Amino acid sequence: MKQSRELRFSAERTLGKLAKWLRILGFDTSFEPETDGQPYIEPGRIQLTRIRDRKKDKLPEKRIFITSDHYIEQLRQVLQSLKIEPLELCPFSRCIRCNHLIEMADKTDVLGKVPDFIWETHDVFHICRRCNKIYWPGSHTKRSLDNIQRLFDD
Numbered sequence: 754m755k756q757s758r759e760l761r762f763s764a765e766r767t768l769g770k771l772a773k774w775l776r777i778l779g780f781d782t783s784f785e786p787e788t789d790g791q792p793y794i795e796p797g798r799i800q801l802t803r804i805r806d807r808k809k810d811k812l813p814e815k816r817i818f819i820t821s822d823h824y825i826e827q828l829r830q831v832l833q834s835l836k837i838e839p840l841e842l843c844p845f846s847r848c849i850r851c852n853h854l855i856e857m858a859d860k861t862d863v864l865g866k867v868p869d870f871i872w873e874t875h876d877v878f879h880i881c882r883r884c885n886k887i888y889w890p891g892s893h894t895k896r897s898l899d900n901i902q903r904l905f906d907d
């Protein structure tokens with residue numbers, strides 16, 4: 754089996770949906786890293802860009818030029834160019850909104866913070882301790898899993 758590696762990404766402003774999906778897959782992904790129109794390249798992150806020709810390119814191997822307009826194809830491109838395998842994913846482990854790792858939450862702790870019918874029909878909740886967003890398994894998760902499966906279909 755492949756040695757485990759930590760893949761971290763930095764997505765350009767135009768790649769918001771790709772960034773969100775990389776977070777759904779469990780990858781540490783920063784987003785909107787531009788300041789004053791200049792790309793901010795965070796050390797140790799693989800830069801995802803739609804701009805092919807950038808001068809002063811010091812770390813060409815740390816960048817992936819995204820060709821497709823569609824996020825599933827974009828994801829596919831990232832997974833294929835880094836030869837990422839399904840076992841390297843850790844879906845639903847990270848906050849989609851702020852990129853922080855999420856934790857299990859006690860059902861009693863989320864009472865009043867999620868809709869009543871959700872609280873009554875679910876027993877497993879996760880919470881982001883940074884932005885307080887609460888997650889629970891639902892139809893969105895099912896759809897997400899289907900999408901993830903599609904990524905590895907030929």
Ligand SMILES: [Zn+2]
Binds near residue numbers: 853884886
């Ligand atoms: Zn969060």
